[in-house]
Amino acid sequence: MRRRENLQLPKPGPAGGTGGSASPLRSVLPILRRLYGPRRRPGRQDPVGVLVATILSQNTNDANSSAGYERLIRKMTTWDAVADAPTGQVERCIRVSGLAKTKAPRIQATLREIRRRRGRIELDFLAEMDDGEAFRTLTAFKGVGPKTALCTLLFAMGRAVFPVDTHILRIARRLGVLDEKVSFAMAHEVLGPLIQPRDRYAMHVLLIAHGRAVCKAARPICGQCRILQLCPHGQRTMEGVWNKGQEDTN
Numbered sequence: 001m002r003r004r005e006n007l008q009l010p011k012p013g014p015a016g017g018t019g020g021s022a023s024p025l026r027s028v029l030p031i032l033r034r035l036y037g038p039r040r041r042p043g044r045q046d047p048v049g050v051l052v053a054t055i056l057s058q059n060t061n062d063a064n065s066s067a068g069y070e071r072l073i074r075k076m077t078t079w080d081a082v083a084d085a086p087t088g089q090v091e092r093c094i095r096v097s098g099l100a101k102t103k104a105p106r107i108q109a110t111l112r113e114i115r116r117r118r119g120r121i122e123l124d125f126l127a128e129m130d131d132g133e134a135f136r137t138l139t140a141f142k143g144v145g146p147k148t149a150l151c152t153l154l155f156a157m158g159r160a161v162f163p164v165d166t167h168i169l170r171i172a173r174r175l176g177v178l179d180e181k182v183s184f185a186m187a188h189e190v191l192g193p194l195i196q197p198r199d200r201y202a203m204h205v206l207l208i209a210h211g212r213a214v215c216k217a218a219r220p221i222c223g224q225c226r227i228l229q230l231c232p233h234g235q236r237t238m239e240g241v242w243n244k245g246q247e248d249t250n
Contacts, residue, residue, distance in 0.1 A: 023194040024175050024230045025203065031226050032206040036213075039202045041158060047123035048079055048114070050156040051138075054148045055107055060098040068097030079121040083111035110143040117141070123152070131159050146185055154204065160197035162204060164188045167211025174215065174233035 033039075052072070057065040072093040076082045082090060090104040097103065115121045126134040131153065138149035150163035164172075164187040172178035172191055182190055195203050214221045222234040223241070 023177055025172075025177060025191075025194050027230055028175070028227050029195075029199055029203055029206070032210055033202065035226050036206055036209045039205045041201050042155060044158065045156045047126060047152050047156040048111070048121060049073075051110065051123070051144065051148060051152045052079075052082075052107055054151040054155075055103055055110070055143075056094060056097045058099070058103070065097045068094035068100075071096070079111055080115070083108055083115060083121065106143045110141055113141045113143070123156075126153070127157060131161055134159070135161070146188055150188060154201060160200050162188055162192040162195060162200040164191060165208060166217075167215070168204065168207045170217060171207050171211055171215050174220075174231055175227075176232045 049069075053065065053069050056068050056072075072082065072090070075093050076085060076090075085108075087104050087108060090108060091100040094100050094103055094107075111121050114123065118125070123138075126137065129137065134153055134157075135146075135149055138144050138152060139146060147163050147165060150161045153159040153161045154163055164184070166184075168191070169178070169184055169187055172187065173180060177194060178187060178190055192200065210227075214225050220234065220237070222228060222231075222237045225231065225234055228234045228238065
């Protein structure tokens with residue numbers, strides 16, 4: 001079991017795509033790079049570790065998910081130990097990450113499923129597969145959805161895939177590049193081809209940064225948004241603010 005490097009939560013091969021020149025995302029990326037700084041890919045990481053870390057990262061912040069991961073690997077030195085431990089013990093290790101009663105059994109079930117199918121808990125064999133086959137293999141494991149699978153491929157193996165989290169989903173819809181009817185589970189198939197493969201890692205982490213800092217779910221700070229000129233939702237919001245201000249002064 002190796003320690004996870006700086007995982008930031010964070011178009012898969014299955015649907016391909018080379019990047020769309022007409023997408024507003026093409027113009028968004030350089031703006032976000034100037035705003036938040038360049039993002040370099042982390043080095044290769046243990047795929048099982050990234051998979052577990054991705055599960056822990058759900059519905060919490062980076063600090064809490066990292067703390068839960070570090071405590072888990074400090075208390076249990078192998079993935080087999082995690083899989084076979086009493087669930088309550090795993091819950092206590094990851095409690096700081098939140099939703100421990102949901103995440104602990106899910107992590108254990110996933111690890112056990114990998115072991116049942118492969119004979120041991122490791123995912124290094126994915127390196128021999130193309131993106132599509134690796135994606136399908138990961139999502140065949142019980143408890144591994146598209147986001148978890150794609151984060152594993154992106155962060156652990158350096159694949160040019162594009163996981164979608166709630167921040168990215170929200171921003172894409174507000175930019176008008178993703179229809180409201182497209183489900184969370186299928187969003188990566190639409191958004192991935194709009195982004196050049198070489199830019200998918202940076203786009204993933206920078207959109208998440210922007211979603212946390214500015215394009216928030218309940219109260220987006222549209223007046224301070226550097227990509228407002230590309231965002232129909234933000235422009236409508238600001239027009240409403242301006243109109244209200246005009247009414248108040250009359």
